[in-house]
Amino acid sequence: MVQIGRRGFLLGAVGALSALSVAGDAAAVGRRAPKNELRGMWLATVANRDWPSAPGLTAAEQKAELLAHLDTAVRRRLNAVVLQVRPTADALWPSPYEPWSACLTGVQGKDPGWDPLGTAVREAHERGLELHAWFNPYRVANHTDPSRLVASHPARVHPDWVLPYGGKLYYNPGLPEVRKFVQDAMLDAVRRYDIDAVHWDDYFYPYPVAGQTFADGDAYARHGGAFPDRAAWRRDNTDRLVSETAARIKEIKPKVRFGISPFGVWRNATTDPLGSPTRAGVQTYDDLHADTRKWVKEGWIDYIAPQLYWNIGFTAADYAKLLPWWADVVRGTGVELYAGEALYKAGDPAQGAPWQDPAELSRHLTLAKKSPEVRGHIFFSAKEVAADRIGAMAKVVTDHYPTPVRPRG
Numbered sequence: 001m002v003q004i005g006r007r008g009f010l011l012g013a014v015g016a017l018s019a020l021s022v023a024g025d026a027a028a029v030g031r032r033a034p035k036n037e038l039r040g041m042w043l044a045t046v047a048n049r050d051w052p053s054a055p056g057l058t059a060a061e062q063k064a065e066l067l068a069h070l071d072t073a074v075r076r077r078l079n080a081v082v083l084q085v086r087p088t089a090d091a092l093w094p095s096p097y098e099p100w101s102a103c104l105t106g107v108q109g110k111d112p113g114w115d116p117l118g119t120a121v122r123e124a125h126e127r128g129l130e131l132h133a134w135f136n137p138y139r140v141a142n143h144t145d146p147s148r149l150v151a152s153h154p155a156r157v158h159p160d161w162v163l164p165y166g167g168k169l170y171y172n173p174g175l176p177e178v179r180k181f182v183q184d185a186m187l188d189a190v191r192r193y194d195i196d197a198v199h200w201d202d203y204f205y206p207y208p209v210a211g212q213t214f215a216d217g218d219a220y221a222r223h224g225g226a227f228p229d230r231a232a233w234r235r236d237n238t239d240r241l242v243s244e245t246a247a248r249i250k251e252i253k254p255k256v257r258f259g260i261s262p263f264g265v266w267r268n269a270t271t272d273p274l275g276s277p278t279r280a281g282v283q284t285y286d287d288l289h290a291d292t293r294k295w296v297k298e299g300w301i302d303y304i305a306p307q308l309y310w311n312i313g314f315t316a317a318d319y320a321k322l323l324p325w326w327a328d329v330v331r332g333t334g335v336e337l338y339a340g341e342a343l344y345k346a347g348d349p350a351q352g353a354p355w356q357d358p359a360e361l362s363r364h365l366t367l368a369k370k371s372p373e374v375r376g377h378i379f380f381s382a383k384e385v386a387a388d389r390i391g392a393m394a395k396v397v398t399d400h401y402p403t404p405v406r407p408r409g
Contacts, residue, residue: 038303038338038376038407040080041385042134043069045103046087047142050382055106059113062104066120070127072386076393077401080130082199082261082378085117086186089140089155089171093117093192097185099150109150121193130407132197132259135186137241138178139203140169154181163216166209173205173237174219183245190252197257198249202307204238205289207282234289246300257302261340261378262292264306264322266329276325278317296335304335305378309342311354312363320367327371336375339368343379347389358391365400376407 044050051069052062073081085092090101090108093116099109104116117133124131140155141148144164149155155162155169161178162169171178190198206214216230224233246258267275267283274293275283284290295301306326310317323339330337341361345351354360361379368374379385385393 036375036406036408038080038130038336038378039076039078039401039405040082040130040132040305040338040376040378040407041073041076041078042378042381043081043083044087044381045084045092045101046136048103052104055103062112062116063114063119066116067123069382069386070120070123070129072382073129074127074404076385076397077404078379078385079128079405079407080132080196080378081120081124081382082132082134083117083120084134084136085189086135087139088136088142089153089182089185091185091189093189095185095188097154097181097188099153109152117189117193117195121195125194128404130196132199132257133189133193133195134199134201135189136203137182137186137200138171138173138205140171142168144169163214165206165214166212168206170206170214172216172219173241174216174223174234176223179237179241179244183241183248186245187248187252190249190256195256197259197302198245200260202261202263202284202288202290204241204284205234208287231286231289235285235291238288238290239294242295243298243300258300259303259305259338260292260295260301261305261307262290263288264308264310264326264340265317266291266293276317277321279315280317293329296329296333299333299335301335303338303375304330305338305340307340307342307380308364309340309345309380311345311352311360312367313354319364323364323368323374324371327373330373337371337373338376338378339364339374341377341379343384343393344381346384346392356390358395361392362395362399365396 048054051065053065070081087101089098091098092101100111102108104112121131140162144167146156146159161171161175163172171182220230220233224230227233249256249258263282263284265276265278265280265283267285268278268280269275271283284292296304308319308322310319312320326337341364343361345355346361348355365377388394
């Protein structure tokens with residue numbers, strides 16, 4: 001962590017410990033916390049999921065809400081915030097490549113009058129928080145009408161780069177010029193800001209939509225001749241995006257980490273003997289053309305944070321079976337494992353009985369302590385970290401986060 005982060009950590013620790021004493025959580029104080037572990041939360045901006053609460057707020061209102069989320073992270077004794085800064089081929093900083101995000105002003109390309117990413121990095125570090133910049137490589141829009149994009153948008157300047165699928169627009173991962181462009185656009189933030197990590201989630205090739213075809217046949221005809229089938233070519237395209245981005249990050253700023261948070265199932269064991277003991281309907285290797293296990297084994301990434309968004313005992317994908325599988329994948333690789341946690345499910349009646357128990361997530365962290373490869377957890381997402389519908393987050397803090405800790409040594 002940068003020097004300002006170390007100073008901020010001490011300030012944040014003092015504040016958090018003061019809050020702890022006020023709360024009278026003497027029992028928690030007596031328990032020992034790990035010396036280093038990542039305790040993160042995702043802060044989603046797409047469709048104004050977490051922040052800003054609505055498009056079109058004033059710059060002062062947007063900043064106040066952002067700082068409130070950072071303060072919540074400190075209060076919950078977290079030490080990292082994963083801020084979505086490129087939700088739909090746009091930017092939450094003054095990018096020379098892509099327009100300002102509409103989630104800020106309600107108008108794509110309109111200057112919000114401040115620099116959200118720059119502010120987030122500075123304010124996070126002052127509070128002792130790491131700031132991981134979260135990018136979506138290929139998603140262009142949550143609709144299929146290019147005319148709704150600002151006229152200068154790269155997707156309109158290069159209409160041959162874009163494909164509609166499943167009600168959304170995507171850049172075509174099969175085009176080398178697209179792969180270079182999206183890297184350039186994301187890495188601009190690495191050059192400009194003192195971010196702690198580049199973070200991607202689970203969106204590579206889009207999730208399958210029944211009855212629809214991702215129409216990349218022309219690109220496959222031009223670039224896929226060396227591969228046995230289109231699926232292998234698509235996986236290679238994603239591999240190249242990951243490996244090239246990893247190399248470029250290290251060239252620009254070697255201390256910036258690269259982490260990916262994929263869908264939690266690489267492949268089911270019924271599909272591949274190396275797979276997990278699951279029966280998931282989606283497998284990243286086959287359906288998203290994302291060989292997440294390979295990225296770990298090749299050491300292209302610094303951490304992996306699989307979205308293990310299922311309860312302990314869930315038949316198709318049991319948290320208690322998936323976590324040890326991922327621990328085995330990272331063992332000996334030097335890649336750190338963080339578990340992605342579905343806080344958003346806690347207290348939601350639609351998610352079933354296990355998620356009505358405030359102790360479900362706490363049990364996840366208890367289970368994780370059996371695997372030394374698990375170096376932390378990231379909670380989805382910031383809105384629920386603050387609201388904490390049934391007290392699940394509070395129980396995690398009481399049971400597992402008695403004192404602030406650094407994310408890394």
